[in-house]
Amino acid sequence: MMMRRILAAVLLAAGAPVLACDSPGADYARLESPRFVLWMATRPAPVPIGSEFAIDAVLCAKGATSADAVGFDAWMPAHRHGMNSRPSVRALDGGRWRAEGYLFHMPGRWQFTFEIDTASGRERLTHDVELD
């Protein structure tokens, strides 16, 4: 909840609706929903099992929509359980976000989730990784 609000504040302050949607780097994965594109890369890559890592993300709107808040999280869909930690998010330069405090504590399929709240509803972007 906390990070949603922080992020919302920063996004609005930056007047963020339209950012360049180009890839920020070769190591970024591209996620897409009807109104948004999100690029993400893990730090370090690949994701280590059982130790903390961070992700860098760039969010851009395809049109004139603005995001009120973005929730960063991850879970294991098959086991229906999430992480034992809750990431915190801060702004880097160039419209990038750094979310810290991820920890995937077991091998298997994990899914990053990004829930974007807008004035007209929520959009959800996901990205799967298989850890073995």
Add this chain to the structure above:
Amino acid sequence: MRLIALLAAALLAHDAAGGLLDFTAAELRAIERHGPWPPPAPRDPSNRVSGNAEAIAFGELLFFDTRLSPNGAMSCGRCHQPGRAWTDGRRTPGGVIGATGRDALTRNTPTLWNAGFGRWFGWGGGSDTIWSFSLRPIRHPLEMGSSAAHMARTLRADPELACRYRRVFGEAGKPDEALLVDVVKAIAAFVETLVSARSPFDEFRDALARGDRDAAARYPLAAQRGLRRFVGEGNCSVCHFGPAFSNGEFGDIGVPFFVPSGVDSGRYAGIQRLRADPHNLLGRFNDRPGDAGAARTRHVQLQPRNFGEFKVPGLRNVAKTAPYMHDGSLATLSDVVKHYSELDENRLHTEGERILRPLRLSPQASADLVAFLESLSDTGRYVSGAPSRCASRRVQ
């Protein structure tokens, strides 16, 4: 009929002479992840004397020094005994402390082998460093029942302890509380050095990794079959992950958590305790507050499912650390395997695809799993590293 008997005889002969199962590529990868061993020595950035040889020697003395408890009877080493793989060999330490019933401590004394690789300490993970954890037994009335004042008095009065303190930390003129934190940091520096030695499993794992089939075939077939089940159908590696056989987190495997005073909520109370602890990594006693390591405590999340979760114990030297589980309720490794084999699914509260299912193992398969667990034992013995005296005998 005769053919079967012949086959069985051939199999037995094969078993005795050794051999190598035809592990799949996925199995080989899973096995390899449980090494290499030993990893680089653990270091704790929040403890400025972590890895410092003088501090380790000082910490070792303190660990065994019963004068740290006001009644002169208790030390860390009374419950964490080197000859018992740093446990007390009891279900719970009641017998050690001479208390039973409601007053007794309700948790089993865990081994300290490889504790330094952990992220959370205690069965509920109520502490984020070994040094902050160690304040608990020192202060707990049923354990050492000590205090900062008693500790400081003992330290200042004894020339040997005072001399060692000075060498590691400088003058002992600080407030008692600060002195106590220094003391537990020296003890923690010692505890971190307790890394178990190589086991038959490590020889096998390394032989496989370098493709040396002959050397690998020396590992008993029963252990190989147990290992295959451990990384495969048993799903054991999911939680008992990596070189230390623990993912460092918490799980619910259906061990009952009732205690005389109600319930032991495990990780749930652990997180609450952690957050309330002024000595946690976010507090002012962390020697490197900006270090990334503190992030784990900032980001930890309290969730309903933490209720009844306990720390996933590492399994190296597990054959030497009976009895088992957070409450010491299982006497032998066979009992543990039986627990996983007959698991009561109603006791587990998972919503999704289960990681744990009752394995319904045959006696042979159970024995194999035990053989594998036994192959995680090293043959090393603890050798005291304490060097010669610090204080000169003449100066009193």
